[in-house]
Amino acid sequence: MVEEIRQYCPWSYLAGADTVISSISSFILAMMHYPEVQEKAYAELMDVIGPGRFPQFSDRESLPYIDAIMKESLRWQPVLPLGIGHSTTEDSEYEGCLIPKGSIVMANTWAILHNPEEYPDPDKFFPDRFMKDGKINSAVRDSSTASFGYGRRICPGRHFADNTLFMSVVSILYTYSIRPLTGPDGKPILKEVKMTSGSLSFPVPFDCQFEPHPSVIPLLRD
Ligand code: HEM
Incomplete structure (x- = not known):
C-alpha cells in the first residue's frame, strides 16, 4: 500500500491539477x-438552499440540475x-481486425461524448439532455463513463475530482x-469557443466578469 501511494503521489498532483x-x-x-443555464441553476439553488447560507455537500442529492451541468x-x-494510450498485453480482435500484442490503443473519447445519436446537437451546452421529469435520466449515458478513461487504468482521482x-x-x-465583458457600444464581447490542442485540452484564455448576486453580499461580509 505504502509503495502504491509513493508511486501515485507525484502522478496524482500532475494528473489532478490541470485536469x-x-x-x-x-x-x-x-x-x-x-446565460439561460446559469439562470436555471440559480433558480434551483434558491429553491433548494435559499439565500441565507452557502451550499454544502449534503445538498447535492437535491440539486439534479447542478449535477447535469457537471x-x-x-x-x-x-x-x-x-484519453491516454493503453498498450495491449496480448493479441486481440475487434470487428474482424487484429490488434497485435504491444499495440498502442487510443480511445476516441471526443467522438464517444459527441455522438449525435446519444447526445443530439452535441456541440451545444445543454444540461437538460441528462434530465427527465426533474431528475437525472439514467437512460442517457453518463459522461463520466468516458471522461475519466477506461478499464483498469481508469482515473483513480475521479471521485475526488x-x-x-x-x-x-x-x-x-x-x-x-x-x-462576458461589454464593448464601448455596450454589447457583450463573445468570442468563438476554442480549445487548445494537445492531449490535455483547455479553453483558449478568455475574458469574463464575475458579478456577485445581491442576495449573497451579506454572506460575503460575515
Ligand atoms: C476533471 C478532472 C479529471 C479528469 C477529467 C481526469 C481524467 C483522467 C483520464 C482520462 C485518465 C486516463 C485513464 C485511462 O488511462 O484510461 C486519468 C488518469 C489518471 N488520473 Fe485523472 N482525471 C481528473 C482528475 C484527477 C485527480 C483530481 C487526480 C488525483 C487526485 C487524478 C489522478 C489520476 C492518475 C494518478 C491517473 C493515472 C492512472 C493510471 O495510469 O493508472 N485525476 N485521469
Whole structure:
C-alpha cells in the first residue's frame, strides 16, 4: 500500500491539477455563453438552499440540475479528448481486425461524448439532455463513463475530482453571475469557443466578469 501511494503521489498532483482546472475553465466558459443555464441553476439553488447560507455537500442529492451541468461540462469539452494510450498485453480482435500484442490503443473519447445519436446537437451546452421529469435520466449515458478513461487504468482521482467539481460549480453559481465583458457600444464581447490542442485540452484564455448576486453580499461580509 505504502509503495502504491509513493508511486501515485507525484502522478496524482500532475494528473489532478490541470485536469480539474481544465474542467472548471470549460464550465465557466459555458456559463458565459449559455446565460439561460446559469439562470436555471440559480433558480434551483434558491429553491433548494435559499439565500441565507452557502451550499454544502449534503445538498447535492437535491440539486439534479447542478449535477447535469457537471455531466455536461465533462461531455462538452472532454479534458483528455483522446484519453491516454493503453498498450495491449496480448493479441486481440475487434470487428474482424487484429490488434497485435504491444499495440498502442487510443480511445476516441471526443467522438464517444459527441455522438449525435446519444447526445443530439452535441456541440451545444445543454444540461437538460441528462434530465427527465426533474431528475437525472439514467437512460442517457453518463459522461463520466468516458471522461475519466477506461478499464483498469481508469482515473483513480475521479471521485475526488467529482467532489471538487461539485463544490466549485455550486459555490460559483450560488455566489456569482458570470458574464462576458461589454464593448464601448455596450454589447457583450463573445468570442468563438476554442480549445487548445494537445492531449490535455483547455479553453483558449478568455475574458469574463464575475458579478456577485445581491442576495449573497451579506454572506460575503460575515
Ligand atoms: C476533471 C478532472 C479529471 C479528469 C477529467 C481526469 C481524467 C483522467 C483520464 C482520462 C485518465 C486516463 C485513464 C485511462 O488511462 O484510461 C486519468 C488518469 C489518471 N488520473 Fe485523472 N482525471 C481528473 C482528475 C484527477 C485527480 C483530481 C487526480 C488525483 C487526485 C487524478 C489522478 C489520476 C492518475 C494518478 C491517473 C493515472 C492512472 C493510471 O495510469 O493508472 N485525476 N485521469
